[in-house]
Amino acid sequence: MATKEEIERYQRRYETGDTPWDSGRPDKNLVNFLKTAQLSGKKALEIGCGTGENAIFLAQNGFDVTATEIVPLALDKAREKAEKQGVSINFLVKDIMDEDIPGKPFDFAFDRGCFHHYKTPEERLKFARRLAQHLGDRGIWLCLAGNSDGEKVHGQGPPKRTAQEMVAAVEPFFEILLLKSGEFDSNMTPPPRCWIMVARKRKSGPQK
Numbered sequence: 231m232a233t234k235e236e237i238e239r240y241q242r243r244y245e246t247g248d249t250p251w252d253s254g255r256p257d258k259n260l261v262n263f264l265k266t267a268q269l270s271g272k273k274a275l276e277i278g279c280g281t282g283e284n285a286i287f288l289a290q291n292g293f294d295v296t297a298t299e300i301v302p303l304a305l306d307k308a309r310e311k312a313e314k315q316g317v318s319i320n321f322l323v324k325d326i327m328d329e330d331i332p333g334k335p336f337d338f339a340f341d342r343g344c345f346h347h348y349k350t351p352e353e354r355l356k357f358a359r360r361l362a363q364h365l366g367d368r369g370i371w372l373c374l375a376g377n378s379d380g381e382k383v384h385g386q387g388p389p390k391r392t393a394q395e396m397v398a399a400v401e402p403f404f405e406i407l408l409l410k411s412g413e414f415d416s417n418m419t420p421p422p423r424c425w426i427m428v429a430r431k432r433k434s435g436p437q438k
């Protein structure tokens with residue numbers, strides 16, 4: 231579960247506008263993925279949706295979207311944007327680590343910069359397991375996570391994960407279809423490196 235300190239830290243960043251991840255547009259990696267993705271349905275779950283750019287893009291593309299956050303202020307901003315753009319999204323203040331998210335099973339899960347902030351292998355395993363529990367059979371997760379091969383050129387920059395850390399957390403619950411090095415769609419120059427991971431929920435539970 232996100233600690234009170236973590237929630238307050240993110241809350242302060244949204245209050246002060248210290249949100250370098252918030253590019254004001256949907257991430258091109260999501261946009262490109264959806265051009266060719268073969269999903270079993272259009273029920274989407276976004277974890278850690280921030281101010282909603284990607285959730286809004288999904289809704290505009292015919293998805294029935296549930297989008298969660300631990301910071302109510304981020305969701306206020308997201309709701310305002312969604313209303314302005316005339317799209318309906320089920321925004322919820324929920325922590326997937328410990329709370330069930332209504333609406334499961336989902337066909338598609340998306341996270342940009344949420345999974346990567348978990349520091350320990352146990353937390354990352356838990357995140358992947360909890361996410362799998364919210365997907366239907368063979369549901370797909372697109373994860374954009376900081377990549378440890380990136381240069382640390384933006385002060386602290388996004389948290390960075392190794393390929394090994396990604397695989398160790400995800401593989402027990404998902405078949406990894408793609409793990410590719412790329413770039414966040416970012417206003418920073420140069421944009422931070424990321425992992426683009428596409429994973430399909432295993433049909434028969436965790437891999438032994």
Ligand SMILES: C[S@@+](CC[C@H](N)C(=O)[O-])C[C@H]1O[C@@H](n2cnc3c(N)ncnc32)[C@H](O)[C@@H]1O
Pocket residue numbers: 232240251252253277278279280281282298299300301304324325326327341342343344347
């Ligand atoms: C780096 S920001 C990215 C926000 C958004 N995905 C974007 O790309 O603009 C990570 C977000 O995840 C949220 N977050 C962290 N842990 C979470 C959790 N367990 N459940 C939901 N949101 C979480 C934080 O509050 C923060 O808004």
